Amino acid sequence: MKNHNSSIREPFNLTNCDYEQIHIPGAIQPHGVLLVINRSDWQITQVSNNTETMIGLTPQKLLGQPLTNILDNQQIAVIANCLPDNYQQINPLKVTIATHQENSLFNGIVHSLDNDYIILELEKYSENSHINFTQFYHVSKNILNQIQRVSKLIDLCQLMVQEVRKLTGFDRVMIYQFDEVGAGCVIAEDCVDQLNSYLGLHYPDSDIPRQAKHLYTLNLLRMIPQVDYQPVPIVGQIGIKHKPLDLSFSVLRSVSPMHIKYLKNMGVGASFSISLLSQGKLWGLIACHHQTPFFIPYEIRNICEFLGQVLSLEIVSKEANELLAYKMSLQLVESQLINNLGQADNITSALVKDPDNLLALVNATGAVVYTEGNLITLGKVPSQEFLTNLILWLDDKFQKSLFVTNALPKVYPPAIAFKDMVSGLLALSITKVQKNYVLWFRPEVLQYVNWAGNPDPPKQLAEDGTITFFPRQSFELWQETVRCQSQPWMPWEIEGVMELRSAVVGIVLQKMNELTAINLELEYTNRELDAFAYIASHDLKEPLRGIHNYSNFLLEDYGHILDVDGVNKLHTLIKLTKRMEDLINALLHFSRLGRQELNIEILDLNLSLQSITEMFNITKKAENIDIRIPQPLPLVMGDRILLEEVLTNLISNSLKYNDKPNKWVEIGFLDEETLFSNNDLHFVTFYVEDNGIGIQEKHRETIFSIFKRLHGVNKYGCGTGVGLTIVKKILERHQSKIWFRSIYGQGSTFYFTLPAER
């Protein structure tokens, strides 16, 4: 927008102040005089309109006139000899101008406008504010000495505001730091006692508009000695080359009316700020405020600029150091985690072994480790229900194994309820298919920040309802911009997480290799066991058979010459061989059970029970037995032959270990909904109940031991002691359990589970 005349300007307001071109205001502040001079002929082409009051000459007497009217030839020669980029070497020129009966002292400040023109600004000053080099040296040396002793950046900033305040005398000196979105925070402050502190105040990006921040990177200083000033327009030759006058580097530049309003609403009478740059970008400001108008001379401002540059250098190095230290501490955490992983038996327990470490890896306040369908939580996290749903939602959101957000509630609304815990989410998918995740959470930034500024500011809202800025409102505005957001996740934190994942994957692969090796060994051992069992039983059976046959032959051939006792002994011999054969067969059968393949199909146990019942009815015809089946059994999944063996053994035990005249055994199932689920399998519980002799509690575990009998061999029929062992083994192979309840002397009930038919 072209303008060289400050009276024609579109009014700026909140929405368009980003577009206000503050570097071409066409006016200056009234505490000095501005002249635009043509270098080739030293003619004054433009002046500010206040030359009469300041130097006793009207603009008309200056425009078109040579500079010698104000400066002497020597001074002009100094300017002329100075290279255009080097005016800092000669600034300030000491200029004495005779005005209204007295000699006024001015600091003359020169800077280049372009190749052909320079701008000369004259600021009034008084003798006693003059600083010479020695004083400058002492002041700066003192400050630099103190800086040497401070190690943390935040302490350095605090030191700096104190020194600047001592040097300048402002009521309040602060350091603002800008974050990655341009919002500011007061990180250091020194002020007079009666003022409220702004330390910790956050304000939104809009408080200092973009083009102002840009200008502040070019020109490191700006001063407004009297906030409530009347801008002085610049008059003269209409726009040099038809371009508006660029006052970017002017010390007298008139500032944006929005900014003036802002300062007034804060109760500021004068302000001065120094830019702090880090790697060419605006890192922050040293901001000075005074309640009443306040002027500091050029030299003092220069020292402040120097201090600002020192601080800027320190910022770069200290931030780099602190970042390095932080990164190193993260590395330490990471290596501890990876170390744990290498030594642990399983990944999950290694990750959660040192909860603090896992959280510290990415500076989180809460974490969740989700493996094999199990949730393990650390630190501050919401309910299981929320987490389960979040994990479901995350399923397809991962990109390159990561999902990162510092504003989770915005993309996943259910998180709003828990924004104080889960505003930030860093999710890592270790394995996608089997869903092994680690989630880290961060709270809402607002949880940390709580500015205790004065809730009753001195100024009120303007009557026309325009929004005015003052600290509490600024803070509230800022709060709005960061609602439901956490501190952003840093690149090195994400790197740490990816390295953790690599380590986990590496270890998993390694363990898989080990497992494969172990499995191969196991297979080998199993084959050997198989061979052993076979050979053992085979080679044992042969001589056993021999003993049996020969005992019989002995009986047949010589029984007639033995007495009864001798015959009985032979009978005993024969019985013993039979017993040994039973034992060997049982052992062989049991050893095969562990290794044979199961033939799983849908089974109707009712059919099995029919044939089993028939068999018992025939074989135990002489006894009074009753096999009861109150309701038909549900369909199950299993190996028919093996499960029939289970039923047969249990029913056989029930009838065998029974001393009642009327023996009964009842087979049924518990009418509950699925008792427990295990990886999509639902189990039904069956029972076999009898009125037998019962089992004492002390034998609870041992009755399943191989060859363990609770009674003598001949009591309650011959038992090898392997029946229940076989039952338990078969059920284990069906991923089921077996247990019993019993009242000694009255009866027992054996319970076992089987996978229901899906």
Next chain:
Amino acid sequence: MNNLILFVEDSDEDFQAFSRIMKELGINQNVVRTCDGDEALDYLYARGQYEHLTAVARPAIIFLDLNLPGTNGLEVIKEIKEDDRLKTIPIVVLTTSSRVQDIETCYAYGANSYVTKPMGIKELREMIANCYQYWFKTVILPSN
């Protein structure tokens, strides 16, 4: 009718038991017994220790134990069944093992039937009687 039985059995006690029971049952067959597989093959091929025999009678049936020292029973079945001259001789496997793999393999190699040696005198008598009844009364054995 040829009624020679070749009995390949390494256990003397087992062979004694069989012999006794066969006598009890009145079974009057000629039996040639060898204690291991190699001997059995030597006999069938008239070699080795049987070389000098002028006439080696060809057995009508072979009863074979699997658990033999040296060449095991399976090998013997294989060799016999692969030989055109010998493969028609029925082989009855008579052994301790009831393992499914063993049964399947024997039949796969060409054994004609598989019987397990029972435990128990009564069962043994029954088995031998049945075997004899089947193979020598019911079945027609191949001729020379």
